[in-house]
Amino acid sequence: xxxxxxxxxxxxxxxxxxxxxxxxxxxxxxxxxxxxxxxxxxxxxxxxxxxxxxxxxxxxxxxxxxxxxxxxxxxxxxxxxxxxxxxxxxxxxxxxxxxxxxxxxxxxxxxxxxxxxxxxxxxxxxxxxxxxxxxxxxxxxxxxxxxxxxxxxxxxxxxxxxxxxxxxxxxxxxxxxxxxxxxxxxxxxxxxxxxxxxxxxxxxxxxxxxxxxxxxxxxxxxxxxxxxxxxxxxxxxxxxxxxxxxxxxxxxxxxxxxxxxxxxxxxxxxxxxxxxxxxxxxxxxxxxxxxxxxxxxxxxxxxxxxxxxxxxxxxxxxxxxxxxxxxxxxxxxxxxxxxxxxxxxxxxxxxxxxxxxxxxxxxxx
Numbered sequence: 001x002x003x004x005x006x007x008x009x010x011x012x013x014x015x016x017x018x019x020x021x022x023x024x025x026x027x028x029x030x031x032x033x034x035x036x037x038x039x040x041x042x043x044x045x046x047x048x049x050x051x052x053x054x055x056x057x058x059x060x061x062x063x064x065x066x067x068x069x070x071x072x073x074x075x076x077x078x079x080x081x082x083x084x085x086x087x088x089x090x091x092x093x094x095x096x097x098x099x100x101x102x103x104x105x106x107x108x109x110x111x112x113x114x115x116x117x118x119x120x121x122x123x124x125x126x127x128x129x130x131x132x133x134x135x136x137x138x139x140x141x142x143x144x145x146x147x148x149x150x151x152x153x154x155x156x157x158x159x160x161x162x163x164x165x166x167x168x169x170x171x172x173x174x175x176x177x178x179x180x181x182x183x184x185x186x187x188x189x190x191x192x193x194x195x196x197x198x199x200x201x202x203x204x205x206x207x208x209x210x211x212x213x214x215x216x217x218x219x220x221x222x223x224x225x226x227x228x229x230x231x232x233x234x235x236x237x238x239x240x241x242x243x244x245x246x247x248x249x250x251x252x253x254x255x256x257x258x259x260x261x262x263x264x265x266x267x268x269x270x271x272x273x274x275x276x277x278x279x280x281x282x283x284x285x286x287x288x289x290x291x292x293x294x295x296x297x298x299x300x301x302x303x304x305x306x307x308x309x310x311x312x313x314x315x316x317x318x319x320x321x322x323x324x325x326x327x328x329x330x331x332x333x334x335x336x337x338x339x340x341x342x343x344x345x346x347x348x349x350x351x352x353x354x355x356x357x358x359x360x361x362x363x364x365x
Contacts, residue, residue: 037077
């Protein structure tokens with residue numbers, strides 16, 4: 001039996017294999033009117049095809065908990081009932097075809113209000129449906145980005161509640177996994193890292209203070225999410241600053257991630273989705289096949305929290321080795337699933353496992 005195609009049970013939920021679809025923004029929602037932030041035919045086709053292709057978990061892209069939490073005006077949201085209802089046909093299809101529907105809830109923080117990447121991805125203002133971003137500290141992400149408004153303590157509390165409200169809607173929409181986005185330089189990651197968090201109140205300074213917002217969000221989500229269903233947390237395990245001796249900027253480290261993982265476990269998180277980077281513009285990142293896997297392996301070795309690995313995982317035997325060796329409990333595939341929606345079924349064939357094909361496709365066996 002292939003380790004990659006063995007089921008994984010978290011709480012009472014069994015995910016049929018360890019090949020999971022990573023959340024990837026599509027920048028394809030309407031930017032104005034009643035369908036702002038609402039999933040549409042593109043999202044259905046995009047996500048449904050990967051469920052048919054054999055992925056065990058289908059994770060919907062970063063979905064904003066408030067309008068100003070979107071990365072771009074064309075992002076998905078889950079702050080109203082119309083958005084909730086639109087997701088139900090996606091979750092229904094995914095579940096009917098043997099996969100588990102999950103959704104990543106997030107807030108873009110100082111990296112919000114940008115254009116679609118194929119139009120350059122630069123910050124946009126009100127004339128292009130944009131807004132002023134917010135952040136833990138009034139520090140722009142990079143040259144050319146606006147200075148974000150510093151969040152008040154009152155507003156931080158409102159955002160914690162916004163995450164909980166979005167989680168309630170996700171459950172009502174039929175999702176079985178909710179993931180809190182704490183990576184890639186977005187709001188929660190901005191609070192975690194001393195590079196972007198210069199606050200002097202209860203949300204800045206010490207490790208305990210910088211992790212306070214993340215843990216408050218986790219507690220709020222866990223309080224409204226069923227005890228028998230899992231909560232994931234995506235983390236950037238490093239800002240890639242301390243790994244470069246030529247870079248004297250202080251940032252979030254792999255050791256910080258292990259320490260956070262232990263706290264997340266104690267607060268009811270069931271899996272750490274382990275990525276890296278995105279918070280420090282210009283950080284030098286040594287990209288290559290499986291380049292982020294060592295960070296997942298470190299968390300798994302030094303904590304009791306299950307982990308998934310992501311980042312340039314493209315070959316069936318590469319993914320098999322990551323899981324079989326115990327370096328991660330599952331792999332998240334991103335760009336490879338954009339290139340090949342049926343990668344999981346193809347990999348199953350290569351590894352001697354049984355592909356999960358819909359009955360309509362059995363003539364192709």
